[in-house]
Amino acid sequence: MSRVILQPTGNKDAREHYVDTLVRPVDILRIKPFISTEELIRLEELYPSGLVPTWGVTAGVNKVNANKWSKIQPADVTFFSANKVLYSYGYVTYKIHNVPLAENLWGWNSKGETWEFIYFLDEIREHDIPISLFNEIVGYSQNFKVQGFSVLDEEKSDALLSYFDLESETVVQPVSEIEYKDIIESFNKDTLDIEGKTKSRAEQGFLRKALFGNMTVGRCGICGKEYPIPFLVAAHIKKRSFCSNEEKLDYKNIVMPMCKFGCDDLFEKGYITVEEGRIVVNQKITTKMLEEHLSKLKERQIAGWNEDNAKYFLWHAKYHSLSKVR
Ligand SMILES: [Zn+2]
Structure with missing residues (x-):
């Protein structure tokens, strides 16, 4: 840390x-x-x-x-x-x-x-x-x-x-797999504020290191565009708060790089889900501008989708179809 x-x-x-x-x-x-x-x-x-x-x-x-x-x-x-x-x-x-x-x-x-x-x-x-x-x-x-x-x-x-609340935007802190395991297993809701913050920072640090290593640029898993890594987040495919410890420890599959230029938010809020490796656009409150943006993502094949993370995408798609306002 x-x-x-x-x-x-x-x-x-x-x-x-x-x-x-x-x-x-x-x-x-x-x-x-x-x-x-x-x-x-x-x-x-x-x-x-x-x-x-x-x-x-x-x-x-x-x-x-x-x-x-x-x-x-x-x-x-x-x-x-x-x-x-x-x-x-x-x-x-x-x-x-x-x-x-x-x-x-x-x-x-x-x-x-x-x-x-x-x-x-x-x-x-x-x-x-x-x-x-x-x-x-x-x-x-x-x-x-x-x-x-x-x-x-x-x-x-x-x-x-x-x-x-200091954390580097460009340099990823080294956190070992053992430290990450400790963090995941010792997380609990009663954790004091500062300790909780420290742990979240270390958890994100580990995930970012696992995804980006020493790279200074990376590719968004959703839109496929390349950005400097400060513009990419290690996004949980299955909502983090619903993940078991075992799922959190499956860090090679549970997270994907997503860009801050919309993809992370659109995925998080369920505007888009991924089915069989393709982006599906869901019906939500929208604007002309957003619709144009979404139409470019619609049916895009996700390069990072594979049989190991498919179950997490499936969970995400189901979660958002259940929470859909009809
Ligand atoms: Zn993107």
Whole structure:
């Protein structure tokens, strides 16, 4: 699950780096000579604009920073702090250990170190969280100060991310199959609000990872059009609230990517159902504009329909024929 990284930027070096390589992201052409082809391909996928917000930390005394850095994963959230305020945050996309690149970007500090433990960020946004509020949310004492680069444990990370309802749009958080199983089996209606939110986030994270992996674009299962993955949802074919745990764990068949440009909603609300792999348009309150849209989907053959998910489509079609207003 996503962790929170605290990155103080009080000293001169950090303030400069913040402006030089985050506020003004690094041109991928500057990074290219220092990295492998594989790394370049990944960065090109993640940053089609060619502009890469880049951050790095030094190894630290006894490699303390290096050890923390090794725990960082895509979709972790870095909060930048200075003057008792967490003033911005961004999502981790990727990381590399690379001395020559760090040297080129930032040079060396007075102790002869460079910021070689590099990580890349995206979706950087300004925020204004007083450190006192942060302390309260994660349960630190009131006089706690963000001292150095640190990675919060799972519980504190969850508390903060749930409080602000933060979740990356483009980077999918890694959730293992075992964690997913735990989440599904431990869900119950009495779960506290924050815990419930955290679990739903992890569940969606897992399903998105299962559907999209590391892809940056994907295809809608209904209209068949290609979109960047922030515009696709992992939609349950059989309504999630009606699924047994066993059905939820059948994650390879129970969800399908559907686009936010209508398909997800039309399916969810039963305007369309799928029978024998073809889209059926149902009679509902409509408008001329919607009717035109639906006529393009009508009878379309769904590429993702197969004998393993057919039963879930059948359930969906039955559910909506029963709830149809006649
Ligand atoms: Zn679609």
